[in-house]
Amino acid sequence: MTAVDFEAFVDRLAATSGEAILPFFRSSIGVEDKGAGAMFDPVTAADRAGEAAMRRLIMETFPSHGIVGEEYGSEHPDAEFVWVLDPIDGTRAFITGLLAWGTLIGLLRGGNPAFGLMHQPFTRERFSGDGGSARYQGPNGNRRLRTRHCPDIAHAVLSATSPAIFDMDEIPAFQRVEARAKHTRYGGDCYAYCMLAAGHIDLVIEAGLQPYDIVALIPIIEGAGGVVTTWDGQPATKGGRIIAAGDKRVHAEAMELLNHSA
Template sequence: MTHEPAYLALAHAMADAAADVIRPHFRKRLAIDTKADASPVTVADRDAEATMRQMIEAQFPDHGIRGEEFGACRTDAKWIWVLDPIDGTKSFVSGSLAFGTQIALVHRGKPVIGLINQPITGERWFGTGSGATLNGEPIHTSGTTALDEAILYTSALEQFDPSRHDRFSALAAKVRFTRFSHDCYAAGLLALGGIDLLVESNVFDYDILPQMPIVQAAGGIVTDWDGRQLGDASRYDTVLMAANEELHRAALKALRPA
């Protein structure tokens, strides 16, 4: 990858800079605005993304940018940065630690760098073709292959329409247990081997593309609920992340429409 060291360094520098912006706002009383899609946003979200965008413009002005708060520019560029300054804003404004900054670098439609950074705990997941790490230490997904032994996470049940809610419920009935509302932190736990399945619906590029290089480099599988590979899109109707191929096959079977 041309200039790969510089790209890796920029990803880490942006995560550091975003954390510096976000940290002073954590567990403070913040004004919460509501966006057109009814999701919340704060000054911390906006300022963190603005800071990261400025860093990209200063170092790689020919690169494209797609961000949650300020939209897209140069979308026909060969290299595009995908930014989610605070994934899990509802957790952030509630004082919960289940949030993080997400950064991806997409090359010709394929996410090749993924980063999830928790600004308060200092946990940083990073993934490239060379492997996945947590704070620099190699990580790997779990070896759980039996569905009834698997731990399933999802971010928000309200994201599921009725038919997908039924399909999710069919899967949830077969696993060891299910937990909710961890957003990007759940993808980090999947890559680390703490959980085994992550199922999402009605999510955006900035939600998923930063997670894919991490989960895949750690040994996981990422598709939609019908087993199709995820392309480079602005939105994904369904996402299934599994710790390994065998568990992925079992989850796909459970998710099939009745």
Template sequence: MTIEADIILIQRLASAADRAVAPHFRAQTAVEQKADLSPVTIADRAAESAIRAILASDRPTDGVYGEEYGISRGQSGRMWVIDPIDGTRGFVAGRPLYGTLVALVEDGRPVLGIISAGAAGDRWLGCTVGQPRAVLNGRPIRTRPCAGLAQARAGSTHPLAFSAAGHAAFQRVGRSVADMLFGGDCHNYGLLAAGQLDLVMEENLKPYDWAALVPVIEGAGGIITDWRGQPLTLASEGRVLAAGDVRVHEQALERI
């Protein structure tokens, strides 16, 4: 199986999810609360089901790890990681910055990822196989140079999403940046890859929250790690630090 075939497939997966979600956006969709207190809607389940149906047909030996329907290991050693709607709270409130995240993980590391923000009309695709590359709506993108935190525009979903210890670290970093924006969920990482943001810091993420982001950011020339500067793997603890310039990333790690 070639990476080019996987690129074609991952775009089909994202398009299927977009079609499944669109009828439910701003439609007063009912919201349920899961055991971890996070929200879920019929749109989340419909999107993941649409993706899984295609994978069952086209990649039957690959594993699948989805937020709503769990893990099936497969036999190939490859795994597709799915967040059908990243930003469900914003989706329910009618904000257009939610997105479907799909990643292909090989040997424990994401090598291909897509962020499909259908309502906003944005789709990021990143790949780290061969020459790393990333595109936004088909156009090549790169992160932007930034000398350090004092010049950085940063983003995070919400300050209350951190633990007490995590929030203290976040404050040390946040007080050092030029500007801090809240909200945006996965859109923030796409904007970082496209050179609009310089830093994103979050905690308590699951693999399906971040797996698709890794190839997009690395493909655009950025860096994304845990809070110790280590590469993200399926065993990572969920603390994520992404930067467009290694100098910003290093200074943030020092403050953490």
């Protein structure tokens, strides 16, 4: 398969999932809570329909490929090529009619992120990357994505989906960074990472992420010139505590603050 054919297939995945999801947006959709603890973890028929549509297309086209999805689990996760899917990243935004949600489509090759796409079908926006470059496609045209230069956290815009994503022992670490930042914005989900790649946000810090929350975003951030790792500097592919920065200087300073209380 050529690069052109591959991009065409990912576009088909995005279009297929969008067709399955959009009829549910801003409708009287039922919501279930799949959370095992105190934190609300919503899932809808739109989540399930979007992932089911993508899985069918992948299995029909690439039966030897593996799939890891939020709603329907893993199939052949040890395959050379593994698709990592989150049909609606930002379900809380989705069920409240807000726009900070998107479909995440990531591809691992040999366990390493090879390609990622974030698709927001309602706004008709796509953010994609292969680790070497990244681009935006939307109603106002197409352009290359580039992170912006930021000398230190004092000049940085910081984002996290919610303060509630941090465990009690993680809150002081995040607050050390937040106290230094120029401005903090909550509620972005996958959009925050894409805005970092686009040069509008400088730093995203989160915890408790699953692979399907981050794999698709890694090639976009890195392709735009950014850095994304765990809090201790390890690859972000498996999720967990994640830090993404548009400038490596901000990444290094934030890691120091996260890991040292002094």
